[in-house]
Amino acid sequence: MIKKSFFGLLKPRLEYDIIDxxxxxxxEITASKTIQLFxxxxxxxxxxxxxxxxxxxxxxxxxSIMKGSDDYIISSVSGTIASISPYAGNFGMxxxxxxxxxxxxxxxxxxxxxxxxxxxxxxxxxxxxxxxxAFPVSILSQTDPKVTKLVISxxxxxxxxxxxxxxxxxSASSIKKGIRILKDITNLDTFIIVVPEALSQDAxxxxxxxxxxxxxYPSASPHLVLKDILGKELPAGDPFEKHGIAVVxxxxxxALGNAYEKKEIPTRKILTVIDxxxxxxxxxxxxxxxxxxxxxxxxxxxxxxxxxxxxxxxTGLSAYTEDHxxxxxxxxxxxxxxxxxxxxxxxxxxxxxxxxRICPAKVQVSMLVRFLEAGQYxxxxxNYDLFSCIECGLCSYVCTAKIPIFQYIRLAKFELARIQSxxxxxV
Amino acid sequence: MxxxxxxxxxxxxxxxxxxxxxxxxYHIMLAAIPAVIPGFIQYGGRAVAxxxxxxxxxxxxxxxxxxxxxxxxxxxxxNAALIGLLLAMMIPATTPWWTVLVGTLIAVVIGKQxxxxxxxxxxxxxxxxxxxxxxxxxxxxxxxxxxxSYDFDFTxxxxxxxxxxxxxxxxxxxxxxxxxxxxxxxxxGSTCGIAIIIGGLYLIARGFIRWEISVSFLGGVFVTALxxxxxxxxxxxxxxxxxxxxxYTLIGAFYLATEDASSPVNFIPMLIYGAGxxxxxxxxxxxxxxxxxxxxxxxLMNLANPLIDKIxxxxxxxxxxx
Numbered sequence: 001m002i003k004k005s006f007f008g009l010l011k012p013r014l015e016y017d018i019i020d021x022x023x024x025x026x027x028e029i030t031a032s033k034t035i036q037l038f039x040x041x042x043x044x045x046x047x048x049x050x051x052x053x054x055x056x057x058x059x060x061x062x063x064s065i066m067k068g069s070d071d072y073i074i075s076s077v078s079g080t081i082a083s084i085s086p087y088a089g090n091f092g093m094x095x096x097x098x099x100x101x102x103x104x105x106x107x108x109x110x111x112x113x114x115x116x117x118x119x120x121x122x123x124x125x126x127x128x129x130x131x132x133x134a135f136p137v138s139i140l141s142q143t144d145p146k147v148t149k150l151v152i153s154x155x156x157x158x159x160x161x162x163x164x165x166x167x168x169x170x171s172a173s174s175i176k177k178g179i180r181i182l183k184d185i186t187n188l189d190t191f192i193i194v195v196p197e198a199l200s201q202d203a204x205x206x207x208x209x210x211x212x213x214x215x216x217y218p219s220a221s222p223h224l225v226l227k228d229i230l231g232k233e234l235p236a237g238d239p240f241e242k243h244g245i246a247v248v249x250x251x252x253x254x255a256l257g258n259a260y261e262k263k264e265i266p267t268r269k270i271l272t273v274i275d276x277x278x279x280x281x282x283x284x285x286x287x288x289x290x291x292x293x294x295x296x297x298x299x300x301x302x303x304x305x306x307x308x309x310x311x312x313x314x315t316g317l318s319a320y321t322e323d324h325x326x327x328x329x330x331x332x333x334x335x336x337x338x339x340x341x342x343x344x345x346x347x348x349x350x351x352x353x354x355x356x357r358i359c360p361a362k363v364q365v366s367m368l369v370r371f372l373e374a375g376q377y378x379x380x381x382x383n384y385d386l387f388s389c390i391e392c393g394l395c396s397y398v399c400t401a402k403i404p405i406f407q408y409i410r411l412a413k414f415e416l417a418r419i420q421s422x423x424x425x426x427v
Numbered sequence: 428m429x430x431x432x433x434x435x436x437x438x439x440x441x442x443x444x445x446x447x448x449x450x451x452x453y454h455i456m457l458a459a460i461p462a463v464i465p466g467f468i469q470y471g472g473r474a475v476a477x478x479x480x481x482x483x484x485x486x487x488x489x490x491x492x493x494x495x496x497x498x499x500x501x502x503x504x505x506n507a508a509l510i511g512l513l514l515a516m517m518i519p520a521t522t523p524w525w526t527v528l529v530g531t532l533i534a535v536v537i538g539k540q541x542x543x544x545x546x547x548x549x550x551x552x553x554x555x556x557x558x559x560x561x562x563x564x565x566x567x568x569x570x571x572x573x574x575x576s577y578d579f580d581f582t583x584x585x586x587x588x589x590x591x592x593x594x595x596x597x598x599x600x601x602x603x604x605x606x607x608x609x610x611x612x613x614x615x616g617s618t619c620g621i622a623i624i625i626g627g628l629y630l631i632a633r634g635f636i637r638w639e640i641s642v643s644f645l646g647g648v649f650v651t652a653l654x655x656x657x658x659x660x661x662x663x664x665x666x667x668x669x670x671x672x673x674x675y676t677l678i679g680a681f682y683l684a685t686e687d688a689s690s691p692v693n694f695i696p697m698l699i700y701g702a703g704x705x706x707x708x709x710x711x712x713x714x715x716x717x718x719x720x721x722x723x724x725x726x727l728m729n730l731a732n733p734l735i736d737k738i739x740x741x742x743x744x745x746x747x748x749x
Contacts, residue, residue: 008634317439318436362741402447
């Protein structure tokens with residue numbers, strides 16, 4: 001953990017971990033017994049379920065779980081469905097969890113191989129919505145306005161993580177193939193790849209326009225990339241696609257290229273795993289592999305009171321169980337020892353101004369948090385720039401009073417979105 | 428399920444820079460010690476007693492309010508102790524115990540807790556207490572009167588009183604070095620300019636106070652005093668250096684105006700606030716009724732703080748309606 005420097009007048013300097021040439025190739029880790037996959041379909045009455053417990057599935061097979069839902073999951077192993085159950089994700093997001101028990105014999109599904117002979121957007125939507133790196137198919141299919149500009153994030157957006165950099169370093173040719181396919185099957189015409197300085201040579205071979213980001217956190221945040229590097233400052237709160245821009249992880253694009261090249265759906269995700277003493281390892285695991293399989297393979301032993309962080313230290317989420325699986329968007333897993341876990345407090349803001357000085361979006365955090373604490377989300381959004389927040393977490397990181405500001409902001413955005421959708425339904 | 432390990436589940440960020448309220452307040456107290464020691468040496472046991480009693484009673488008042496309001500006891504954050512110390516630094520060593528007790532009562536209870544405690548006070552609690560005390564018991568807080576029984580090897584008149592009563596001719600006996608080195612009468616911890624400056628620079632470097640406020644405060648004092656000396660009536664106003672090194676100017680610039688809750692946090696507002704304090708200080712000293720203007724000018728700018736702090740940079744992606 002990086003602490004405040006003795007000379008507190010200086011801003012804390014948090015820098016991304018730039019991958020170096022000597023990083024060994026990711027170690028391949030295979031799920032031991034079961035995998036768990038999540039579908040964004042809401043678990044509904046039993047008679048709507050298309051698959052049953054006990055059904056056989058093959059590796060790379062597409063499984064549509066619910067009748068009337070477009071969403072599906074791609075099994076990363078062949079085996080038997082062991083359970084289908086509702087699952088509550090972060091912020092109460094309703095999902096369906098499918099556990100698949102692995103068979104000894106692994107065989108691959110051929111459905112996609114057949115379809116992939118002629119790449120099309122339909123095939124991509126039908127089979128590749130859950131590529132490692134979370135490929136945003138729904139955004140690319142949008143027609144009003146057409147998404148024409150693709151920003152490929154070859155730089156990890158959180159500290160310590162090196163997953164995307166690893167992809168740019170080793171799979172530039174796959175990214176290039178991905179770009180070629182997207183050019184053919186979507187409206188995209190501009191491709192920009194954002195990488196750290198050290199990887200700009202590797203990035204050139206992808207054929208996309210190369211832009212470099214400075215190493216200081218949070219310069220690789222998509223909002224700041226758009227503002228500082230592409231010179232496009234979007235109105236606060238607007239999603240990128242509203243302005244014809246999509247942001248995609250380099251890994252998803254490489255996976256897309258590989259999928260059509262090898263005619264099989266990639267199911268391995270690159271992860272940065274950081275143990276308690278800070279040792280960093282890159283691994284490649286099947287989507288759905290429980291974290292405990294990764295920990296035992298790497299000889300990491302989480303204890304009671306430790307914290308498992310999915311993602312980076314500034315913006316990640318914490319898991320409550322070692323059984324949590326690797327998801328398509330899991331870029332990193334960090335184990336934080338209980339002795340170094342910082343706690344939040346219920347102190348009030350003392351108006352020291354640290355948050356305001358560090359905020360990259362120039363939000364009046366100290367005023368904002370007063371409204372958020374009081375639950376006045378509308379007021380916070382209208383008068384104190386709630387939606388300008390780019391969710392970097394720096395305000396909570398420097399907060400002298402240890403207020404969970406970032407969580408207040410996330411909660412406020414979530415609540416406002418919920419109120420908005422409830423209003424939309426009632427009209 | 429029974430052998431599940433229990434992990435700590437909480438929200439991002441999972442790192443913290445290690446700063447805390449208590450570190451902040453204890454460091455401000457630490458930085459103030461060099462300024463208090465000359466007071467101890469000059470006034471001896473009485474000064475020690477006043478400082479200790481002030482810190483102790485401030486903490487006791489805080490605890491009393493915590494208990495009455497059924498709130499968690501907050502004396503651990505160091506703010507009450509800091510209030511006690513700063514108040515003691517401003518008052519003469521001869522202050523009777525009951526005045527100190529009333530002073531900390533006003534500072535902690537009226538100045539801070541009834542507004543909601545730490546961070547919610549619109550005014551600097553120490554300033555509220557000082558203003559009420561010095562208006563209520565003029566004699567006790569008039570340094571010439573209070574320190575009558577002391578005689579050191581320097582001019583024993585309070586510089587600002589001499590200036591007010593007799594004009595700049597009367598202050599020609601004060602050398603600037605003496606004033607800076609603390610060879611002047613005044614509050615226990617507010618006379619030794621050099622020690623206050625060292626403490627202030629330490630706090631600025633460590634990021635515990637905002638340099639913009641201190642610098643613009645001193646700048647405001649200097650420029651205003653200079654303008655008075657240059658364009659004012661001949662032989663009526665003292666020079667800017669004299670104003671910088673006397674009274675509460677330095678302690679005001681580094682420890683009082685910079686109080687977190689009652690001062691702005693944006694860059695331009697901090698400059699306006701600091702400069703406003705400095706300008707008001709000199710206006711009160713030169714053309715106002717009071718001997719020193721620091722306390723009232725800081726209170727006045729505290730009042731204006733919420734309004735000044737509205738001047739802020741445009742947030743990312745904010746659409747300005749025309």
